[in-house]
Amino acid sequence: MSLRIVVCVKYVPDATGDRHFADDLTVDRDDVDGLLSELDEYAVEQALQIAESADDAEVTVLTVGPEDAKDALRKALSMGADKAVHVEDDDLHGTDVIGTSLVLAKAVEKAGFDLVIAGMASTDGTMGVVPALLAERLGVPQVTLLSEVSVEGGTVKGRRDGDTASSPGVSAPAAAAPAAPDTPGLLRSVFRRHAAGVAVITAQGERPVGFTATSLTSVAAEPPLISFGIGTGASSWPVLSEAGHIGVHILGEHQEELAARFARSGIDRFAGPTGWHTGPQGVPVLDGVLAWLVGRVVARVPAGDHIIVIAEVVDGEHGPDGSPLLYHQGRFTGLRD
Known part of the structure; x- marks a missing residue:
């Protein structure tokens, strides 16, 4: 029960x-x-x-x-x-x-x-x-x-x-x-006041996995490195802990529902209405995002109850300019003039 x-x-x-x-x-x-x-x-x-x-x-x-x-x-x-x-x-x-x-x-x-x-x-x-x-x-x-x-x-x-x-x-x-x-x-209280961009991280195991992240960071330009954090208790971590490549997706302000879906537990996040396809290196790539990258994992650094994953960008694509989805004061929002 x-x-x-x-x-x-x-x-x-x-x-x-x-x-x-x-x-x-x-x-x-x-x-x-x-x-x-x-x-x-x-x-x-x-x-x-x-x-x-x-x-x-x-x-x-x-x-x-x-x-x-x-x-x-x-x-x-x-x-x-x-x-x-x-x-x-x-x-x-x-x-x-x-x-x-x-x-x-x-x-x-x-x-x-x-x-x-x-x-x-x-x-x-x-x-x-x-x-x-x-x-x-x-x-x-x-x-x-x-x-x-x-x-x-x-x-x-x-x-x-x-x-x-x-x-x-x-x-x-x-x-x-x-x-x-x-x-x-x-x-948590301090970072509620810090506006962060919203991304979805994906990887392919026996099944595709993914989660919503606000910790995405550009680490270096040469070589092109990015990083993000993931909790060791997260449902996506077993696959992320072994994946050779990961996908990073920058969400637009119209994709609040997609961000919420990839933050929810106990569901198939890749089932409809989520649109996606298999991209470079077999990584799941979400449809309709502002931009996406595929990265080769080069390091996993323990940090408290999280792991900082560092990846080198090997592929990607961006669409037309659009307003990004942000996370601020405990909610999803967009840029305001």
């Missing part, structure tokens, strides 16, 4: 914007950009790691909020979540944590769950009580403030770091609230 993971997320005002209260003393969300709460983004990452290590798992992201809250769900789906549920009701405007936890509990029950994961707190209210209230309403045990979460043999286990580290564990169904790490969280 599939492990059903529900991640509760929140659409919050950007902390770098001019946040203030409206006349009704609720947060004014009209005058500031919103995004997926960074602490909830970490919760989604934890859920995806658990799902990837499970034989069969499904990750559903759930939010309660206005129409714009769909942006938070789109972000979570682009990270690899399988489904999204949006509870939208104007009468919920200004609801406190008591009411919010009740609505979340009803939605979680309807979706079905074995494990509920929530961020330690939201970055706008920072109360941190919704996970506990939600667990109480669902009638399941909870473990909170976790730096690591895993599921082993039907038991939810975690690590809680403090003056003395501990490893609490409860039986599923359960609720968990991971705490955001310090420096990794800071790194």
